[in-house]
Amino acid sequence: MRVTFTKGPGISYDIAVQRERGPELAPRNGPGGHAHLPHDLVHLLVEAEAGLRGGVFGRLAAGDNGLFWPADPAERRRAGRRRRSKGQRPTPRERADMARSEELAMIALPVWELRQGHIAHLPAYLAPVAVPPVVERIVDRFDVYAARWHALPVGGSLTVRW
Numbered sequence: 001m002r003v004t005f006t007k008g009p010g011i012s013y014d015i016a017v018q019r020e021r022g023p024e025l026a027p028r029n030g031p032g033g034h035a036h037l038p039h040d041l042v043h044l045l046v047e048a049e050a051g052l053r054g055g056v057f058g059r060l061a062a063g064d065n066g067l068f069w070p071a072d073p074a075e076r077r078r079a080g081r082r083r084r085s086k087g088q089r090p091t092p093r094e095r096a097d098m099a100r101s102e103e104l105a106m107i108a109l110p111v112w113e114l115r116q117g118h119i120a121h122l123p124a125y126l127a128p129v130a131v132p133p134v135v136e137r138i139v140d141r142f143d144v145y146a147a148r149w150h151a152l153p154v155g156g157s158l159t160v161r162w
Helices: 039-050 056-061 073-086 092-116 133-151
Strands: 002-007 013-018 157-161
Touching (some): 039 056, 056 092, 092 133, 133 157
16 A cells, blocks of 8 residues: 655645555545644554554555545445445454554654654653653654655655555
């Protein structure tokens, strides 16, 4: 799966997913985030590095539509009916992976921001927390992708493989 982030003005961005399984998905706007790391890029890097296959991006790669809609209107209607009839709720494992993704993002992003000089102190909720090795690896990946993202002009794109 390839996930493409296209930079908009300010902290806005669009996100498009090209995958091998499931219907083609329509691009969507991202929720913003950070001038150096879009919110969805943070989660993609966290989930990939931590091996969270039940997170948003692992589920997308497996064929789930997640927060996206199929590009084809007929497929979109079918997906909506399937979702309502099946009650498409995440499994306990998927919920655990999504919660872990949130937890790791809440640790890794401030650690990265501190190391880059974007903030002066870690948030109070992190003060007594030791940084686990997985967070160190995530922060290293943030370094690589943040520099690329920040260098892009508005309209420029960055593609990450899952």
